[in-house]
Amino acid sequence: xxxxxxxxxxxxxxxxxxxxxxxxxxxxxxxxxxxxxxxxxxxxxxxxxxxxxxxxxxxxxxxxxxxxxxxxxxxxxxxxxxxxxxxxxxxxxxxxxxxxxxxxxxxxxxxxxxxxxxxxxxxxxxxxxxxxxxxxxxxxxxxxxxxxxxxxxxxxxxxxxxxxxxxxxxxxxxxxxxxxxxxxxxxxxxxxxxxxxxxxxxxxxxxxxxxxxxxxxxxxxxxxxxxxxxxxxxxxxxxxxxxxxxxxxxxxxxxxxxxxxxxxxxxxxxxxxxxxxxxxxxxxxxxxxxxxxxxxxxxxxxxxxxxxxxxxxxxxxxxxxxxxxxxxxxxxxxxxxxxxxxxxxxxxxxxxxxxxxxxxxxxxxxxxxxxxxxxxxxxxxxxxxxxxxxxxxxxxxxxxxxxxxxxxxxxxxxxxxxxxxxxxxxxxxxxxxxxxxxxxxxxxxxxxxxxxxxxxxxxxxxxxxxxxxxxxxxxxxxxxxxxxxxxxxxxxxxxxxxxxxxxxxxxxxxxxxxxxxxxxxxxxxxxxxxxxxxxxx
Numbered sequence: 001x002x003x004x005x006x007x008x009x010x011x012x013x014x015x016x017x018x019x020x021x022x023x024x025x026x027x028x029x030x031x032x033x034x035x036x037x038x039x040x041x042x043x044x045x046x047x048x049x050x051x052x053x054x055x056x057x058x059x060x061x062x063x064x065x066x067x068x069x070x071x072x073x074x075x076x077x078x079x080x081x082x083x084x085x086x087x088x089x090x091x092x093x094x095x096x097x098x099x100x101x102x103x104x105x106x107x108x109x110x111x112x113x114x115x116x117x118x119x120x121x122x123x124x125x126x127x128x129x130x131x132x133x134x135x136x137x138x139x140x141x142x143x144x145x146x147x148x149x150x151x152x153x154x155x156x157x158x159x160x161x162x163x164x165x166x167x168x169x170x171x172x173x174x175x176x177x178x179x180x181x182x183x184x185x186x187x188x189x190x191x192x193x194x195x196x197x198x199x200x201x202x203x204x205x206x207x208x209x210x211x212x213x214x215x216x217x218x219x220x221x222x223x224x225x226x227x228x229x230x231x232x233x234x235x236x237x238x239x240x241x242x243x244x245x246x247x248x249x250x251x252x253x254x255x256x257x258x259x260x261x262x263x264x265x266x267x268x269x270x271x272x273x274x275x276x277x278x279x280x281x282x283x284x285x286x287x288x289x290x291x292x293x294x295x296x297x298x299x300x301x302x303x304x305x306x307x308x309x310x311x312x313x314x315x316x317x318x319x320x321x322x323x324x325x326x327x328x329x330x331x332x333x334x335x336x337x338x339x340x341x342x343x344x345x346x347x348x349x350x351x352x353x354x355x356x357x358x359x360x361x362x363x364x365x366x367x368x369x370x371x372x373x374x375x376x377x378x379x380x381x382x383x384x385x386x387x388x389x390x391x392x393x394x395x396x397x398x399x400x401x402x403x404x405x406x407x408x409x410x411x412x413x414x415x416x417x418x419x420x421x422x423x424x425x426x427x428x429x430x431x432x433x434x435x436x437x438x439x440x441x442x443x444x445x446x447x448x449x450x451x452x453x454x455x456x457x458x459x460x461x462x463x464x465x466x467x468x469x470x471x472x473x474x475x476x477x478x479x480x481x482x483x484x485x486x487x488x489x490x491x492x493x494x495x496x497x498x499x500x501x502x503x504x505x506x507x508x509x510x511x512x513x514x515x516x517x518x519x520x521x522x523x524x525x526x527x528x529x530x531x532x533x534x535x536x537x
Contacts (some may be wrong), residue, residue: 090158127141150418156410172349224470241483242528356405466517470513
């Protein structure tokens with residue numbers, strides 16, 4: 001960039017009008033304020049030459065501040081996924097997107113532990129439920145808990161690092177539980193646990209087989225469909241977190257005042273930390289709120305520390321703890337049907353995760369990578385006696401709340417999970433955190449996912465009547481089994497499996513209605529209007 005003296009007008013040229021013409025030497029007058037602004041001007045020009053920024057897509061000032069951006073907005077980064085972050089983004093090298101940034105090891109571990117603490121209750125509760133339902137021995141329960149943590153860590157590493165065609169290289173964490181666990185237990189009670197583990201293996205293979213067909217259908221999953229799906233997923237997850245606080249309706253501890261107080265206090269602690277702190281402490285507000293809630297629970301005597309005492313130091317998971325899997329296609333059918341809904345949910349999670357980190361992805365190639373990693377981890381998990389392993393929605397909310405987008409953070413979480421699975425004392429210590437405290441944290445994180453879905457719907461032309469109608473019908477059908485549990489209880493079991501998945505129903509309804517209104521109807525209308533004209537010729 002030329003200096004002010006080099007920009008002097010040539011001899012014989014009339015001086016410019018304005019303040020510059022009043023300079024005795026003919027040079028433009030440079031005010032002190034303009035001198036101080038020259039570096040910012042250079043940076044702004046360079047930024048504009050290397051990237052195009054849509055001002056309507058700029059990130060929220062708070063998220064920008066969490067990522068190390070200047071609060072005055074002099075170097076804004078676009079939230080659009082096709083924009084690569086500038087070198088000012090948390091010290092990343094030029095051209096390196098924040099999702100690919102390698103942070104200092106200490107920070108990576110801190111943020112990774114935060115992800116682990118938020119999702120650790122899910123594998124613990126899943127294995128404890130398996131143990132109680134199937135009447136497993138204590139040593140077998142510990143072995144399965146170790147396998148759940150190790151496989152969750154392995155799956156998180158695959159999703160985050162993305163070796164070959166497995167994993168989208170986005171900040172994902174994997175875990176067991178949810179609907180796959182319920183189906184696993186139903187198969188185990190009816191056909192035996194060895195058949196249930198065989199069903200998991202068959203479902204993983206089935207996923208690999210049908211994935212090429214499913215990937216061809218992704219063109220019919222625009223932002224309207226995926227946004228609707230994410231809203232349903234978020235509402236469903238908020239309910240899951242709320243149940244951790246309140247307990248199941250009808251249970252002896254349902255709506256226990258102590259549990260409700262702990263859950264609300266944990267949310268309050270998180271708000272206070274996020275309000276008062278800045279920098280890395282603010283990014284760790286979720287974990288600090290969890291710690292504060294746990295300390296409060298210890299103070300009121302709501303923690304039973306007996307489970308954290310005793311036992312060995314190392315516990316390695318054992319291959320085929322129930323014996324060799326038995327393969328029964330008929331018994332595995334419910335789990336295979338669910339895998340179709342799981343692939344649709346993985347589609348939404350991949351897209352919304354990419355939105356959260358501001359990275360451009362190709363659904364036709366990146367979504368199958370997520371599904372392949374799910375299937376591969378589930379394949380290994382079946383041989384270790386576990387239900388299907390799926391990507392977790394918790395960490396997407398953490399990414400959005402903290403503004404920390406590096407996939408190496410969730411890779412570090414994967415390493416921590418593996419260590420937890422091997423070191424028995426750590427597993428026992430985490431298991432004593434009250435579910436009400438975890439539930440309070442989860443409600444905040446899950447609600448963020450709902451907001452992300454709403455933001456996506458905001459970019460889906462909802463001002464058009466057809467888009468509004470599609471979204472409304474899909475939300476009504478998808479939220480029905482979530483808001484009214486057991487509504488399809490009188491239906492046949494195989495039909496009920498799909499109908500009771502609000503995500504599957506809502507996604508299917510949105511996709512079909514989108515095809516009918518935005519693809520089929522315009523073509524039919526065009527043919528009807530042009531037919532009389534052609535017949536008149």
